[in-house]
Amino acid sequence: MDLRDPRARIAVSDAPQTRLGQLVLAGEVVDDEPVMPAGLRVMPAYVLSVILAGQGRYRDADGRDEPITAGAHTLVGPGDPHWYGTAPGERWTELFVVFSGPLFDTLAETGALATTGPRYPRPAPSMAALRTVLRATPRSHRAAEHQLLALADWLLDTADPVGATGPSAAIAAAVDRLADDLTARVDMRTVAAETGLSYDTFRRRFTAEVGQPPLAFRNSRRLQVAATLLRLTDMTLREIARTLGFTDEFHLSRRFRAHFGMPPSAYRRP
Numbered sequence: 449m450d451l452r453d454p455r456a457r458i459a460v461s462d463a464p465q466t467r468l469g470q471l472v473l474a475g476e477v478v479d480d481e482p483v484m485p486a487g488l489r490v491m492p493a494y495v496l497s498v499i500l501a502g503q504g505r506y507r508d509a510d511g512r513d514e515p516i517t518a519g520a521h522t523l524v525g526p527g528d529p530h531w532y533g534t535a536p537g538e539r540w541t542e543l544f545v546v547f548s549g550p551l552f553d554t555l556a557e558t559g560a561l562a563t564t565g566p567r568y569p570r571p572a573p574s575m576a577a578l579r580t581v582l583r584a585t586p587r588s589h590r591a592a593e594h595q596l597l598a599l600a601d602w603l604l605d606t607a608d609p610v611g612a613t614g615p616s617a618a619i620a621a622a623v624d625r626l627a628d629d630l631t632a633r634v635d636m637r638t639v640a641a642e643t644g645l646s647y648d649t650f651r652r653r654f655t656a657e658v659g660q661p662p663l664a665f666r667n668s669r670r671l672q673v674a675a676t677l678l679r680l681t682d683m684t685l686r687e688i689a690r691t692l693g694f695t696d697e698f699h700l701s702r703r704f705r706a707h708f709g710m711p712p713s714a715y716r717r718p
Contacts, residue, residue: 464592469549471595474582477542481534488529493548494556495562496603497522497532498575502540506532506566516566521606525556525563530665532566543575545582560607570620574627577673580591584680594679601672615657618643622650623658626666630673633693636662671707674700679718685712 463471472493479501488509498522506522507513511531516522516532524530526548534540555561581599586592615623622643626634639662640650654662670692677688689700704712 463586463595464589466549466593466596467591468551468593468596470546471545471547471592471599472580473544473546475544477540477544479539479541481537481539482542484531484533488531490527491524491546492526492713493546494526494552494561495522496545496547498543498578500541500575502534502542502544504532504534506530508565511566514566515568519568519572520566521569522566522604523561523563524565524718525605528563530565535662539608543578545578545599546647547596547599549596552603555600555603561603562607565604566620566715569606570615570623572620572624572627573602574630574669574673576628576630577669577676580673580676581680584676585653586680587682591680597674598680599666618645619654619657622654622662626662627669630666631691631693634666667703668707670694671704674704674712675708675715678712 459674482504488507497520499516499518499522501517501518503517504514504682505513506520507530508524509651522532524613552561578599581595581602584591584595622639625642627638635645636651640647643650645653651661652664654660660668674688674692677683677691678685683691685700689695689697692700694700694703701712704715708715
């Protein structure tokens with residue numbers, strides 16, 4: 449996608465330059481044809497593309513040429529010649545992020561970021577969490593640094609742990625379901641039924657393959673998003689609790705303190 453394409457719905461542009469780096473550009477192309485140069489392009493920053501619907505192709509200077517479909521996470525490093533897009537006249541929905549800085553250079557150098565083209569991480573990281581990070585408008589350099597740290601944390605969730613094989617297809621689908629829309633109420637027995645497993649079997653397998661029971665996994669993701677909203681927005685605790693489906697701000701505060709070891713007010717304090 450041409451980052452100057454006026455059809456792109458831009459969420460962030462030219463965020464502050466900080467000690468950790470900069471969030472240069474972010475947004476979505478929704479059910480549209482991406483505009484790309486004919487040949488390979490080189491960017492001076494990291495480019496993340498997540499295909500949410502549709503399909504296309506990816507090519508790079510190493511000779512990689514393959515189809516990409518919904519679920520593809522493509523992370524390309526600075527200076528790496530590459531191309532991705534749809535066939536002429538075809539459309540897709542893509543979320544993209546352009547970022548730079550020593551925080552991400554360090555992660556890439558240690559192998560924590562996979563900048564080798566398209567991947568299909570399982571379990572897929574939460575798109576709701578990524579959108580929460582990208583839609584924030586930091587009011588200070590410190591808040592901008594927290595935004596970059598939140599982006600780095602999200603990117604680490606796409607990395608394959610050393611020696612890990614990942615969950616089975618049924619459990620991976622359940623993880624995607626539980627991590628995607630953190631604002632909706634989800635009945636765990638319904639999720640179990642969707643996997644074709646009894647609730648007790650589903651809970652045992654989820655815990656064994658993911659490392660947490662399904663409800664604890666979902667609550668952990670919700671609390672991570674709550675922490676991001678505390679750092680990067682002016683939303684009240686009541687508004688955050690309502691957004692993420694907690695009973696009230698007191699319920700959220702108790703869960704937050706138990707998870708992070710401090711109350712939300714202390715976490716938010718600059």
